[in-house]
Amino acid sequence: MLREILISQEDQEPQVAIVEDGQLVALHIERPLSQRLVGNIYKGRVENVLPGMQAAFVAIGLERNAFLFVDDAQAGVPDEEEDVEEGALRPRLPIQELLKPGQEILVQVEKEPTGAKGARITRALSIPGRYLVLAPYGDGVGISRRISDPEERERLRHLAESFREPPLGIIVRTVAQGRSEEELRRDWEQLLQIWRDIEKKAQEVKAPALLYKDLSLIERILRDEVDPHVRRIVVEGEEAYQQALQYLTAHGPEYLPLLLDYRSLPESRTLSLFSFYGIDDEMQKALGRRVWLKSGGYLVIDQMEALTTIDVNTGKYVGKTADLQDTVFQTNLEAAREVARQIRLRDIGGIIIVDFIDMASPEHRQRVLEELEKATRYDPQRPTILGFTRLGLVEMTRRKGRQSLRDLLTRPCPYCDGRGRVAREETTSRRIRREIKKLLASSDAEALLVEAHPSVASLLIGPNGANLKELERETGRTIFIRGNDDVHLEEMRVRAMGDRTTVEAQALPVKVGDTLELVVQEPHVAHPEDGIARLQGYVVDIEGGASKVGQKVKVEVVKVFRTYCKARILEDQG
Incomplete structure (x- = not known):
């Protein structure tokens, strides 16, 4: 197996693609405004202990209290991301004997908060290094089964x-x-220093408090994915x-x-890195319900709140023989490999139900199960079949x-x-950036005017442009971005392309001194006292216009910029 790691960063948003034997198998994205919590260690305060649920809610400084199940409160050997030899755990005690309201404990996030649910945490802390896990x-010492x-x-x-150093434990990773x-x-000494720093900080701060933050996405990928199989x-x-x-x-x-x-x-x-390697196309396919197999069969993937279902169909595949059962068997074998790839690529968790095409032969059914187990062997989230x-x-x-x-x-x-x-707006803005670069690479135009949905346009422009x-x-070109509510969230419109003077005349529909009558649509986000109106998608920032939202006002343009203009309300509105 040959692996390539592709890392792209635009607008402070890193994206990492893992390619194995020419196929995209995993995609990691870290949004700037939605930082990852898994792996972080907190000093938490127990808020509620629920004997009926055998669980507790712990304040760790997030918007919602974190959930601690009784099995995760036993503080035994951590369930690390690799298969390791199981150590002896302490006898399982009920939650009410382990925790009391107001008690301060060290916990680690093992599952991100989703929807109305808070983060899931554990007391079985683990600090991964390059070769070892503390x-x-x-x-005790555990050795990776691999x-x-x-x-x-x-x-x-x-x-x-x-x-x-007892009582500390060590897990030896595969790359060791x-x-x-x-x-x-x-590696051990570095991990030991991190743990000593955590202990010291825990003594100094009151709960809830963050004690340790896991590495950035790029550093985590290099720590966890780089091994002798990587060629680039x-x-x-x-x-x-x-x-x-x-x-x-x-x-x-x-x-x-x-x-x-x-x-x-x-x-x-x-071309951008992801465009050159075809990752952009693969990302779009990974959001679709239908996945075609090379043989002509296909999968239909439906992700729901409670579970994910995957339906296997023969589609256009008619087989290489007249034996229907052999056609079904070959389709199911190929589907098993693709199911494993898709659940890893889409990062689907929880309960997964796969409806393979009916097989009459028990031997065929067993072979398909074995193929599915083989294909999921290197999935870091360890599916259980x-x-x-x-x-x-x-x-x-x-x-x-x-x-x-998704x-x-x-x-x-x-x-x-x-x-x-x-x-999402961030996803669309990244795609539009790439489309603009691709478009201009094949043109000698000096300037370009693009329209996008206002929320996407603001990301394309960025803070202070x-x-x-x-x-x-x-x-190396002049680019004008204009917001337009009529443009779909996922689309862009090229309004003008050519010499700068011509495009600028169309991009800037006003000049200083112009008098306009506009409806104030919304308050300005950064300057709440101002109001925002739009003229052909061009933003008009009206000084003191927040109190006029929903009203038509007469304004005079006082300053003109590339992406917006400033205007003042004329006193005579009669």
Whole structure:
């Protein structure tokens, strides 16, 4: 298996694609305004203990209290992301004997808050490093089951025991295989220092308080995904490249030759990294219900609140023989591999029901299950396959750690009262940026005027025009962005393209001294005392206009800018 890691960062939003043997298998996105919580360690305060639910609610400083189930309150060996040998856990005690209201405890987020639900937390803390995981309450050594060589397992166990400080526990990760004592000891000492800092801070602060924040997305990916299977790490964006360079220099210098700055390639002049590798197209496909198989069959994937269903169909596949059961079997085998890829790519968690095409042969059913288990073996969320039900459906579960790709890239559709979904404004703005760059790369036009939905246009422009300036720097052209409520949230309209003078005349429909009659539509977000009106999608910032929302006013234009103009209300409104 050959793996490529593709890292792209625009507008302070890192995106990472994992490609295995030429196929996209995972996509990670971190929104600037929606920071990841999983892995963070807090000093929390127990608010409620519910014996009937065998759970507790703990204040950790977030909007909603976090949920602590009794099994996660036992503070045993942590359930790390890799398969490890199970250690002996303490006898299970009821929640009311473990916790009391007002008690302060250290907890770690293991599941992001979703909807009306708060974050799910655990007392079984774990701090992952490059080769080892420190388990403060583990008191033992666990070796990843993916390390199969008995001699290597014994070597690693002996090394870990030699520098472990009881009662702290150590989990040896798969990537530790073949590493020297010096490398492992250095990793352990770094983890130990992090834990000492957490302990010290816990003594100094009152609950609720954040004690430890996990690494950034780029650093986490390099820590968890870089191994001997990786053949290339391609990075787009100066800040992202420097971050990757610094991390690998400190924690994986042997992988530095694999690091490539995408800007050094000629393709970067016309295409973004994700466009060049086809990741943008794959992202769009991952949001659809129907997934075509190479044979002509297809999957239909429906994500719901309680569970996800996946239906397998033969579609256009008629088989290579006249044997119907063989056609069904071959389709199901291919579908099993694609099901594993799709649930990992879409990051689907919880209960998953797969409706394979009916198979009469018990041997065929067993082979399909084995293929599904084999295909999910390297999924870091460790799906559990429970087998066929009496109705012939395959039941499986997969850990929920973060938002699914669908929830990350889309939101409930405002046009159909939430019955469907549309791309988030951030998703659309990134796609439009790429389309603009692609469009200008094949044109000698000096300037471009684009219309988008106002909420998307504001992201394209950015604070004080920062994003627009960056886009102009990258393309070497003058770009005008205009908001228009009539433009769909997922679309853009090219209104003009050509020489700067002509495009600017169309982009700026006003000049200083013009008198206008406009309806004030809404208050200004940054300056609440001002009001916002629009003229052909062009923003008019009306000084002191917030009190006139919904009213028609006569104004005079006093200043004209690229993306908006300033106007004052004329005193004589009679």
